[in-house]
Structures are given as C-alpha cells and as structure tokens.
Amino acid sequence: MARYIAYRLALVVPLLLGAALLVFVAGHLAPGDPVQVLLGDHYNPQTAVKLRHDLGLDRPMATQFVLYVWKAGHFDFGTSYVNPARRVNDIIRQTLPVSVVLAALAVALAAAVGVAVGVVGATHPRSASDYGIQAAVILGLSVPSFVVAAVLVLLFALHWRLFPAAGWGGWQTRVLPVAVLAAAPLAYIARITRTSVIQAVSQDYVRTARSKGLTSSTVLIRHVLRNAALPIVTIVGMAFGYAITGAFVVEVVFNIPGMARVGVDAILQRDYSVIETVVLVYTALFIVINLAVDLSYVFLNPRVRY
Amino acid sequence: MYFSTRVSDISLAVPAPAPSRIARRLQREWPAAWGAAFLLVLVVAALAAPVITGYAYDAQDLDRTFQAPSRLHWLGTDQYGRDIFTRVVYGARISLTVAFSAVAAEAMLGVAWGTIAGYIGGGLDNALMRVVDLFIAFPSLLLAVLVTGLFGQSLVNIVVALTMTAWPGMARTIRSEVLVLRDRDFVEAARALGASTRWVTLQHLVPNIVHLLAARATLDVSVLILTEATLSFIGIGVQPPRPSWGLMISDSFQWLQSHPYLVIVPSVILSVTVLSFNLVGESLAGWFDPLRGPNR
Numbered sequence: 001m002a003r004y005i006a007y008r009l010a011l012v013v014p015l016l017l018g019a020a021l022l023v024f025v026a027g028h029l030a031p032g033d034p035v036q037v038l039l040g041d042h043y044n045p046q047t048a049v050k051l052r053h054d055l056g057l058d059r060p061m062a063t064q065f066v067l068y069v070w071k072a073g074h075f076d077f078g079t080s081y082v083n084p085a086r087r088v089n090d091i092i093r094q095t096l097p098v099s100v101v102l103a104a105l106a107v108a109l110a111a112a113v114g115v116a117v118g119v120v121g122a123t124h125p126r127s128a129s130d131y132g133i134q135a136a137v138i139l140g141l142s143v144p145s146f147v148v149a150a151v152l153v154l155l156f157a158l159h160w161r162l163f164p165a166a167g168w169g170g171w172q173t174r175v176l177p178v179a180v181l182a183a184a185p186l187a188y189i190a191r192i193t194r195t196s197v198i199q200a201v202s203q204d205y206v207r208t209a210r211s212k213g214l215t216s217s218t219v220l221i222r223h224v225l226r227n228a229a230l231p232i233v234t235i236v237g238m239a240f241g242y243a244i245t246g247a248f249v250v251e252v253v254f255n256i257p258g259m260a261r262v263g264v265d266a267i268l269q270r271d272y273s274v275i276e277t278v279v280l281v282y283t284a285l286f287i288v289i290n291l292a293v294d295l296s297y298v299f300l301n302p303r304v305r306y
Numbered sequence: 307m308y309f310s311t312r313v314s315d316i317s318l319a320v321p322a323p324a325p326s327r328i329a330r331r332l333q334r335e336w337p338a339a340w341g342a343a344f345l346l347v348l349v350v351a352a353l354a355a356p357v358i359t360g361y362a363y364d365a366q367d368l369d370r371t372f373q374a375p376s377r378l379h380w381l382g383t384d385q386y387g388r389d390i391f392t393r394v395v396y397g398a399r400i401s402l403t404v405a406f407s408a409v410a411a412e413a414m415l416g417v418a419w420g421t422i423a424g425y426i427g428g429g430l431d432n433a434l435m436r437v438v439d440l441f442i443a444f445p446s447l448l449l450a451v452l453v454t455g456l457f458g459q460s461l462v463n464i465v466v467a468l469t470m471t472a473w474p475g476m477a478r479t480i481r482s483e484v485l486v487l488r489d490r491d492f493v494e495a496a497r498a499l500g501a502s503t504r505w506v507t508l509q510h511l512v513p514n515i516v517h518l519l520a521a522r523a524t525l526d527v528s529v530l531i532l533t534e535a536t537l538s539f540i541g542i543g544v545q546p547p548r549p550s551w552g553l554m555i556s557d558s559f560q561w562l563q564s565h566p567y568l569v570i571v572p573s574v575i576l577s578v579t580v581l582s583f584n585l586v587g588e589s590l591a592g593w594f595d596p597l598r599g600p601n602r
Binding site for chain 1: 443444445448453456535539542570
C-alpha cells in the first residue's frame with residue numbers, strides 16, 4: 001500500500017516534466033515569433049535583438065528549458081511576455097480560484113443530481129422514468145456545452161430574465177455557467193450510477209440484507225451504494241477534469257475571468273510564459289485529481305489492495 | 307499456406323445474422339436505426355452539396371439579411387444574407403471530413419501502437435504505454451487548443467489536433483484487447499506453427515479487434531465532431547468564411563436575443579448529428595458485446 005502511494009507520487013514529477021517539455025517544444029516549433037508580436041508596429045532589428053536577449057530567447061533551447069524548470073520548481077513563473085508589468089504568479093493567483101470554484105460547483109451539482117437520477121433509474125428499471133432518464137442521459141452526452149449555454153441563456157436570461165446572461169459576481173451570476181458546465185458530467189454520472197447500482201442490486205449480499213429485514217433505504221445506502229461507489233467515484237473524478245477544461249467554452253460564453261480564458265487569450269497572443277504556466281497548472285490539477293481518485297479506492301473498497 | 311487459419315474458420319467470429327434477425331434488431335433498436343438513417347442523409351447531402359444548393363456558402367446579400375425560411379432560402383438567411391441551408395450543408399462537409407480523417411488517423415495510430423505494445427510486451431510495452439499515460443494525463447481539449455492555437459487553424463492542423471486527443475484512448479483499448487487475444491489458443495497455435503510476429507498481428511490479432519474498433523471509432527467520431535465544433539466556437543478551429551457548425555453558432559451568438567433562430571438551426575443539426583453517432587456507436591458496441599450479442 002505504502003509502496004503503491006510512493007510509486008504514484010514518484011510518477012507526478014516525470015509527468016509534470018513531460019508536460020512542460022511538450023508545451024515548451026510545441027511553443028518553439030510553432031510559427032510566429034513572440035518578439036515580433038510584442039513589438040508589433042515598433043519592430044526594428046535592434047530593439048528585437050535587445051528584447052530577445054532580455055527575455056532570454058536567444059539562449060539555446062536546452063538552457064531555456066532547464067532555466068524554466070528550475071524557476072518553476074521554485075514557483076517563479078516569470079512575467080507575461082505581452083504585458084511585462086504583470087507577473088504570471090499573480091495572473092494565476094487571480095484566475096485559478098475562479099476556475100476551481102466554477103468547476104467544483106459544477107461537479108457538486110452533477111454528482112448530487114447525477115447519482116440521485118441514476119439511483120432512481122436503477123431502482124425502477126424499465127419504467128417510464130427509467131426510459132426518460134436514459135433518453136435524457138444520451139441527449140446530455142450529445143448536446144455540446146455551448147448549445148446548452150445558448151438554450152439556457154435564451155430561456156433564463158433573455159426570456160424570463162431570472163439570471164444575468166454574463167459576468168461573475170453575486171450568486172445569480174453563477175447559476176447559468178454552473179448549470180451549463182454540469183450538464184455533460186451529470187449525464188455521465190447518472191449513466192454510470194445506474195449501471196453500477198443495477199449490478200450491485202443483483203448481488204447475493206443484497207438479497208441477504210433484504211431477507212434479514214433491513215429497510216430498503218438501509219440496504220440501498222449501506223449495501224448497494226457502498227459497493228457501487230467505485231465506478232461512481234472514478235467518474236466524478238473524471239467529471240472534475242472535464243469541468244476544468246469545459247471552462248474553455250463556459251468562461252468565454254459567460255465572460256468569466258477564469259484561467260481558461262486567460263489561457264485562450266495567451267495562446268492567441270503567443271504569450272509563452274503564460275501559456276506554459278497555464279498548461280502546467282492544468283496538468284498538475286489533472287494529476288492530483290487522478291491520484292485522489294485512485295487512492296480513494298483503497299478507503300472505499302477494502303477488497304482493493306495494491 | 308497451411309497455417310493460414312482465418313478468423314472465419316474459427317467459430318470465434320460473430321456468425322452472420324439471418325435477414326429476419328437484422329429486421330428484428332432494427333425494430334428493437336429503433337433509435338440507432340433512425341440515427342443511421344439521419345447520418346446517411348447527412349453524408350449524401352454533404353457529398354452532393356454543390357448539386358442540392360445553388361448558392362455559395364460565403365455569398366453575402368446584404369439586402370436580404372435575417373430572412374425567414376422561404377422557397378428561395380429553405381432555412382432563411384443569416385446576418386450577412388448568406389443562405390443558411392447552404393452553410394449547414396457545407397458545414398456538414400467540413401465537420402464530417404475533419405472528423406472522419408481524424409478518426410482514420412487515430413484508429414491507425416491507436417491500433418498500431420496498442421497491438422505492438424500488447425503483443426510484444428515487456429520493456430517496449432512499458433515504454434509505449436508511458437507515452438500514452440503522458441498524453442492521457444494531459445487534458446484533451448487543452449491539447450487540441452494548443453495545437454491549433456500555436457500552429458495555426460488550417461484544416462490539416464485541426465485534424466492533427468483531434469487525432470492527438472483521441473489516439474491514446476484508442477491505443478489503451480486496443481492493447482487491453484490484444485493482451486486477452488494473445489493468450490488465446492488460435493494465436494498460440496499460429497505461433498507454434500512458426501508464424502512470424504507480423505503474420506500473427508495482421509492475420510490473427512487485427513481481424514479480431516475490428517469489431518471493437520468499429521464501435522469505438524463510431525463513438526470517437528461523435529466526440530471529435532464535438533471537439534471540432536468547440537474549437538471553432540472558441541475561434542481557434544475552422545476559420546471564416548468557411549462554414550462550420552460551431553463557427554455558425556458563435557457567429558450568431560450575439561443575435562441570440564433578436565434572432566435566436568440563427569443559433570438554433572446549426573445547434574440542432576450539430577446535436578442531432580452527434581446524437582446519431584452516439585446511438586449507432588452504442589448499438590454497435592452492444593452488438594459485439596458477448597453478454598448482449600446479436601443472438602440474444
């Protein structure tokens with residue numbers, strides 16, 4: 001067990017290094033020169049050389065990479081190329097919490113509703129509500145988030161004027177983005193819950209628990225859900241990953257000052273220091289979520305032994 | 307060659323169902339049947355785009371903006387007076403071409419990668435699968451955004467971006483199937499008879515994963531159409547004046563209040579297309595699932 005945890009933790013560093021290298025190489029192979037973009041109309045060879053030197057872009061690529069990794073290891077991500085007055089650390093500190101709050105709310109909503117819906121479907125198999133849920137699930141998996149956004153904005157913001165159509169402030173501004181971001185993970189969670197609960201219900205120990213006179217809610221919570229929890233936790237972990245990247249659409253549509261928006265803007269402006277850091281932070285989040293999911297197995301299911 | 311035991315010689319392969327059985331299945335799986343019918347119409351319309359519409363997808367007519375559907379413009383016109391039906395049909399052309407190309411590429415890469423890793427095993431397997439782990443640890447949409455954002459938004463780059471997001475999952479699926487097949491009797495028999503690795507792979511392993519590949523690839527098409535639409539919606543996918551459903555939706559988003567119809571038309575087409583690929587893909591997956599196979 002301790003060995004497994006140690007192995008998983010040891011894997012984090014090479015994964016992060018790999019991600020950093022991937023972005024670094026991609027950034028340098030890509031057409032377009034950040035110095036040229038930065039100077040724009042003021043471009044002339046002398047200032048270009050000077051700026052290139054100031055940014056460290058004239059050094060060999062390997063040196064640049066090692067320097068970058070060294071600084072990143074000390075949580076120093078430098079300054080934005082495009083806006084040298086801004087430190088990347090500050091940008092991340094301001095935007096990451098927004099994205100994380102958005103994702104966490106969406107996942108909480110998706111998990112709560114998804115599990116409930118899945119359990120209802122599983123405990124009433126082949127009923128009208130089960131078929132309705134199945135249809136809703138496949139619809140939820142097929143409709144893109146920006147279409148969900150369009151429909152919700154049209155109805156709740158423009159037609160009934162219940163919530164604002166964009167922005168990020170009071171709780172009213174959170175309702176629509178969270179609902180949009182929750183839609184697809186909700187469908188996934190409902191589907192997986194339904195399948196795994198149906199499987200768990202048919203086990204012998206469930207029959208035993210029922211026959212010894214436990215109420216159906218006790219059986220459901222103690223015996224069925226506990227055993228169906230593994231796949232559900234996996235999918236909730238994946239949902240968190242989805243919600244973090246799903247923000248690319250939601251933050252743009254609802255004009256939310258989160259990290260995904262910053263990332264997209266940085267890519268379009270070739271602001272390499274910001275791009276590299278955003279990617280690194282995303283990858284780190286992903287790795288941490290996956291790790292948490294895998295380790296939670298051990299606590300949820302004593303049969304799992306690494 | 308005497309050891310050329312084909313898949314069809316072994317009862318492992320799925321027996322060809324009788325016509326009545328197919329009819330019965332179509333009846334039971336009517337959603338997938340409708341999905342397949344819709345996709346057929348869509349593909350034909352996309353192929354025949356220049357024949358079924360007389361307009362050019364980028365022809366503006368500023369005297370006829372925001373027209374309602376009419377005999378002249380079957381689905382009306384958009385904010386620049388462009389024929390929406392034409393744009394939807396050409397959009398289908400682009401979305402389907404991009405998604406099919408990416409699926410073909412990721413399937414080839416994934417099958418090659420997964421088969422080699424699973425069949426040869428050992429250190430090579432380990433090395434190949436760590437690369438897959440690295441790609442999977444990377445959020446897929448972020449990967450796609452990086453590729454088209456940094457390298458430009460040509461159709462080829464979009465295909466490359468989509469391929470990169472999908473192949474690691476395919477490689478993983480194929481590898482786990484090959485791991486099971488590797489120890490089956492017919493593979494061992496072929497090996498015992500002296501078949502080369504190449505022969506075993508191409509003659510025995512690949513034909514036996516085709517069914518898995520078909521289901522998986524169909525589901526991947528739906529995911530990749532969604533990803534392309536998302537990239538185009540954010541503005542780093544298909545570039546104007548080329549029509550793409552995602553781009554049409556983002557172009558018209560600012561008219562959501564006054565002319566919601568402009569957003570609704572491409573949204574419905576896009577959603578129904580993805581839905582159809584999902585329905586057909588899941589039906590295929592169920593068909594080949596030994597627990598729910600075609601004979602049950």
